[in-house]
Amino acid sequence: MTTADFLDRAVADPIGLITDLVADAEDELGPEAIRIVVTAVAGGRAKSRRLAEALATRPAVLTDGLSPAPRAVGDLLIELRKAGALAISPSVCADRGKSLRSLQRQGRDWYCSVCVKETTQCAACGNTRRVTFRDRKGLPRCSMCPDHDDRDPVTVIQAVITAIAPGAERDAVAEALRRSAPHRATVPLPRRWDTGARARRPVRCRDRRLVLRRLENQNLTLVTCRQTDLERWMTGDDARHRREAGHFVRWALSQKITRDLSFPAVRWNGPSQAMDDEARWDTARRLLHDHILKPEDRLAGLLLLLYAQWPAAISRLTVDHIEETDGAVRIHFGAVPVDLPGPVAELALQQVAARRSHAVLARTDSPWLFPGGQPGRSISVWAMGERLRELVIRLAETRSTALFQLATELPAAVLARMLGIDITVAVKWQRAAAGDWAAYAAEISRRDSLHNHEVEPATRRPDPRNG
Template sequence: MCQTCRARPERTCAICGRKGRGNLSRAINKHVCDRCKGHWVVCSGCGTGAVVRGGTPDKPLCARCVNPDPTFWKRCRICEITWQLTTAPCTRCCLDRRLREVFTAADGTTAPELDRLREKLIRVDHPNYAITWLRKANVQETIRAVVREHPVITHNALDAMPRSKTLDHFRSMLVHAGALEPRDERLVRLEQRVHGIIDQYDKGDHRQALHGYAVWHLLRRLRTRLKGTFVTDQQAINLRLHVTAADAFLRWLEARGQTLATCTQPQVEAWAATKPSYVEEASGFIRWAVAHRYAHGLSAPALRWTGPAGPHDQDRRWADARRLLHDDTLAIADRVAGLLILLYAQKVSSICQLTTDHVSRDDGPIRLHLGSRPITLPEPVDALVEELVATRRADTLLSSHSTWLFPGRQAGQPLHESQMIRRLRAVGVKPRQSRNTALFTLASQIPAAILAKVLGLHRSVAVQWQQASGGDWMAYAADVATRNSRTVGDAQEASVEETPSTTSQV
């Protein structure tokens, strides 16, 4: 009878401890279940990726660490490197063969970019995961389309193909392997969307106005604010809303045979009476058009921020903070991210962009750089952050050694903001409400200037939150000056009192 049909009783696995069907392992002379047989792990002894041969789920061991005798093991007949029980091709050699088949074009050539990616893939810690990924139909179709249509792979070549999640993942792997230059994909897609809306207009004032507003005002201002960083998800959404609102207002005018130059204030009020979507964003476009003389004599309401919306529950905030500090069943990344919101009023977009360079420890306490001035983390927050830096690991196909504090699923990329929000809500933290509560409290206790420097806020934002919270720090500078003068006066009085005794001794 074959291996599948023959009767095999269920026994306790010597590696995972679960009951299941398996075989007697010649490496350890114990029963190993089918789930552990051939499973790739990172060896706890030598730190290399290999098939598990012994140990436990927490501390798995490879062949060399189970039995260091080289004469006991056979070698892969292709690479002659892998230690195994047979001479069959090892998993890495099988992966290499599959990659060569998929990456090779019809004429027998392979793009140099794909060669670099193949060299990176065959060295991953879990080559069996790469084989599973390569077996997917959508992955094979995408790679074959790239190989068939583009002998030289560039960003422009990939941009010409229909966009899909598989193509985006494949591009990120090429970037991480060094085959393509890194770029801000969210900014590129944003520019493509903006130019796609502009190209729908014929040549004329509306096209020129929308181009000036979207490209030379919104996009240019966004690039100025980035300062070398990548666009956040909220920034991209905000810019898209402004462009969409401007496009909707122009379409409304065209449907009535009007232009920006001929539009009057009653028509603007009639448009506002229809209760369109994104009124505030469209009002910004109207004010910009008047300022740049595309329209004349128009006014649109500007909504000012009057304070945070929603209830502030301090008891709930501290209860969530205590739970994240002491609940060891939660993931360490979720605990640290939640505490950064509850204690330091950080946005989700800012948390996702943190790297290990923001955490420093120079023979002293752990410091976290959120703004221009570092924060000394108290206990036990410092221990959680230190553990996160030491144990963080990207759940990606390629072995990613990036510096992101919260690595994402795409190679070399941080965790996406939407995924971070879902994870925080799963542990009972509401990001927006919790941040508003924390920032409202901090703004009432700390001066706006210090709050901006410590938390990485803009000065005007810190001042607005201070005014909304009712914190009165107008006399803070005078109070500090008075405090310093009192300190100097007390020191002088102390020195005067000690002087007579000293002079008398002399």
């Protein structure tokens, strides 16, 4: 293939191209192991295409590890070495030529941590130290010399605004500043949460705004607010978002921002509405026998209806989660495999054999049971949820009903190991369903004592999963 062909494939199938280029240079790792590493490093569609384009333009970087190259290439080399690749070169420092286990980047070159440490004379203390940041004048500062500014922020902003629009009043500027950033001084967040990813924040911004906006309307802050003020608001007719407010108040207590407030969490005591088990079984029968629907949609719907699996868990299933031994088909949700009844087993085996993506009509070689539109990636949780909603399945209600029913038949320990849920969740559902370990043990003992397994207990309802 020519370079032009490689570049075209970098757009159409970046994961496959990267895997093939690495496999050509590496003999120790198999194609499947390489694909797993590539998929983890490549990320989204745009990043994977840039990575594929860089390797297609200069594949020699896989064996020499030299920059300039995108950071994703250096990360790929490091992860391949961690996976056991021998022919793949580690990333190499552009200055010292040493092999890197982690890299720092300046421009398109890779450096070790020693080479990127810039040392110079601090503009404040005069000592030669590592440059931590630069002040407002662009001069280097060390970590011991912060750039303090004791001026009033409103005065500084007003000076900037009046230079553009003369005549701006200070009160108007102060009010605009308060509306645009009203809570920054009221609730200081730790530095690592200000600059870090949102996923690491212990409380959502929406929860914080709800409480602080209400306090502001009452001319209160977290420091001046008392328990009576909080209870008066939460018991009022206009109180909304009680759960979100509770999250924030408990977080403020844990951070010692306030000491006088209390907002206990409400213990979950089971479902808040009746479980429509008949509708669940009717939908299961429809998916079992309606051959007009797509087989992959029928299988995904049955996994939710019968085994209480969220779309997130369904989308992460691979073909290795399905096993066929001695004529029995099993699926792994947790530590213990679950035997699939005949009709569901047929759909599972059919999906393993076909594995068609919702965006590609032909069969794919993806390891995912439900492939996505991007090569080498599974279907997204959002797309899986939308496909289940198109089957007229209400996700949360259906899963709760299935979990409630299963909790009445199985002890919490078995439920957790079979469905892959946390044991505390299983215990709560068993208590809500009034499940009884003794009844389960007695049922198992009675089944074992029967010689003819075709006889079903009279108390058990017909199971439509068996057609």
